[in-house]
Structures are given as C-alpha cells and as structure tokens.
Amino acid sequence: MRKQEIDYILTRMLDAYGNVSDLNVTVGKPFQVETSGQLATVEVDPPFDELTPFQTEIFALNLINGDRRLTEILVKEGSCDLAYALPGKARFRVNIFSQRNMYSVVCRKLETKIPTIHDLNLPKAFVKMTEERNGIIFVTGATGSGKSTSLAAVLNSVNESRAVHVVTLEDPVEFSHPHKKATFNQRELGQDFDEFSSGLRAALRQAPKIILVGEMRDRETVEIGLSAAETGHLVLSTLHTVTAGQAIERILGMFTIEEERQIRMRLAGTIRWIVCQRLLPKVGGGRVAAFDVIGSNLRVRDVILHGETEGKTFYDIQEASRAFGMMTFDMYIVELYEKGLISEENALSYATRKAVVGRGIDQVKSKRGESTTDISDLEMAT
Numbered sequence: 001m002r003k004q005e006i007d008y009i010l011t012r013m014l015d016a017y018g019n020v021s022d023l024n025v026t027v028g029k030p031f032q033v034e035t036s037g038q039l040a041t042v043e044v045d046p047p048f049d050e051l052t053p054f055q056t057e058i059f060a061l062n063l064i065n066g067d068r069r070l071t072e073i074l075v076k077e078g079s080c081d082l083a084y085a086l087p088g089k090a091r092f093r094v095n096i097f098s099q100r101n102m103y104s105v106v107c108r109k110l111e112t113k114i115p116t117i118h119d120l121n122l123p124k125a126f127v128k129m130t131e132e133r134n135g136i137i138f139v140t141g142a143t144g145s146g147k148s149t150s151l152a153a154v155l156n157s158v159n160e161s162r163a164v165h166v167v168t169l170e171d172p173v174e175f176s177h178p179h180k181k182a183t184f185n186q187r188e189l190g191q192d193f194d195e196f197s198s199g200l201r202a203a204l205r206q207a208p209k210i211i212l213v214g215e216m217r218d219r220e221t222v223e224i225g226l227s228a229a230e231t232g233h234l235v236l237s238t239l240h241t242v243t244a245g246q247a248i249e250r251i252l253g254m255f256t257i258e259e260e261r262q263i264r265m266r267l268a269g270t271i272r273w274i275v276c277q278r279l280l281p282k283v284g285g286g287r288v289a290a291f292d293v294i295g296s297n298l299r300v301r302d303v304i305l306h307g308e309t310e311g312k313t314f315y316d317i318q319e320a321s322r323a324f325g326m327m328t329f330d331m332y333i334v335e336l337y338e339k340g341l342i343s344e345e346n347a348l349s350y351a352t353r354k355a356v357v358g359r360g361i362d363q364v365k366s367k368r369g370e371s372t373t374d375i376s377d378l379e380m381a382t
Contacts, residue, residue, distance in 0.1 A: 006062045060096045271300075
C-alpha cells in the first residue's frame, strides 16, 4: 500500500457510517470502524475480507512515515502514539501496537471544531473550573471517555474570556486552539519535548498562567505538577480511574508509604476539582456522558488528608454537596434516566452502587405513576 491508498481507505472508513469515533485495523478481520460504541465492517474496493499480517504492518509503517523515533519506540516498547492528518478531511490520534508478533492500528478521530461547555452539556462544575486561578484539576476516566474533549471545552472558555498565557503538553495535540483573548503554545510529545516531566519542568520557565498536561503518567510528573500548582499556576491533567475519588489513591500509588503523608498534604492544598467521565449508550443510538464530580471544601480536604473511613467517604460528601456542584455517577445516571436519555437496564449496569440507582429509578417511576415492581396478584392469607 502507498500513502494514497492509505488515505483512500481512511476516507472510505470515515464516510461508511455516521458518528464514527475510531478506525480499527486488525489481522484476521476486515477494516472496521466504531460507530456509537459498536464495531462495524467497512467494505472497500478491492475488498479485504481478512487483513494479513503483511497488510497491517505496511499500513502501520505508512502512518509512521519513516519516523526513526517512533519506529524505535514501537520495536522497544511494543506500541507507539502519533498524529496523522487526512488533508481537508480529519485528524487522528493513532496507536500502533504489536499483538502476537503482528501489528494492529487504532485511529481515534479528532474533532476539528473546538467544543464549548454549552455544546457538550457539561455540568456547572466545568464553568467554575474556568474561574480557578491556581491549583490542580483532574479529569479522569477510561480511554475514549471524552476527557480531552471536556478539557478542550474548558480551555476554549478561558480563551474567550481571559488574556492569559496557556501552555499545553499533549500526546499528540488533539485540538488546535486559535489565539483569541488567551495566547496558546501547544507542544507535542516527541516533536517538542521528550517526556511529560521534562516538558512540564520547562513550562515553569515559560511564564504560563495555565498548563495542560496530557496525562500524569509517573511520580516525577505529579511532583512537578504539584509544585506548579503550589507556585500559582493552574494545572489541568488527566488520569485513568473508574471514579473521581480513586484519583487520590492512583496518585498516592506512585509514591512510597513514607512519602504518603506529605503527598496527602500537598494534594489537599492544591486539588480544586476532580471529575470522572463515563459514556453510556443513549436511547435511540449514540452515547451520552455521565459525570462524577468532587470539588474542594473542608470535608473533602479532610478526607484527602486522612483517607476515607466509615461514614466519611468522598461518595458521602458528594451526595451531601450537590448545592456546591458535586455529584456522584449514580446521581447523574438517575438524572439521565429521568430525562429519558438512557434505559433502566443501562442505568443499573453502569451504576457505582446499584441499590442507590435502583431506588432513584423507583422514585422517578413513582412520580410518573408507573409501577415500581413486577409482583402482582398478591392475596392476603386467611
């Protein structure tokens, strides 16, 4: 395959279905795309019923385009990340990886239009994030849950309202922010800096007010991020966790037990917001986001300092602090069900605590005058 053929196939895959999020190239399968959370086969001419190891390797090498650094990373680590542009059509975040000595490729389609907080229907907490002047904000969740998109919306809001210098460290650059009120310098891993830790250390000498770190991958990056937050910068970053509360444990896990107390104190003083995201199947097709939000108050800081105990957990605080913009996944899921956006089955399957969501669904049904039980025809024993 030549580059022109690669571009033709990518174009065909993009146009095959609506709402395409990922392109999948795997040995033994035809070309596939993920649309609304489901994989679907794409027919191309000439047909590829089952891709061979040679075909996927050639496909991968064309995307790498002779880049020595990426080739070395792929051989040494078994996978590599890069950006690929389809002129006039789309940009992709690409991951090439080895599996059973064969190569597979997944291309995540990047949106060209920078989203707004209103467009994404994000919780009010995201509006409050744009008003923060220092500290750390974490947006967490699984891969593909929309973390980068939400952060792009926050930065877009800052760009429209504040004349500040913003430095982003990304792998790769996903949304290209134009200069509006803010001044943006967007740096890409591999091209502009070699590691997030070194890029973040350099950013402290570049006089930014806001720093976006694509991902906090190691303790050195976390330490420098904490230092940046403590010296008056606003640091935005992502982590891979299942709930917002788990972000604290994820960070503490990067340090030794002897360092835990000090790190807890630094986190308690710098964390402003932690938001976790999940994408749920939407009624009628597509997906809808659910959010788990923790803000910063005395009770939250106390739990960060001393850890969660019976009756004093992040979940308890979130339930009691709705007026301050906090919420649990379960609260948000019940709201989505009440609006008719998700089914009862999906509401329960994605719940953190099924009993809580079950009670919430029963309350919604009661308001609607619907039955909350399948039991019927009961008679009093005589």
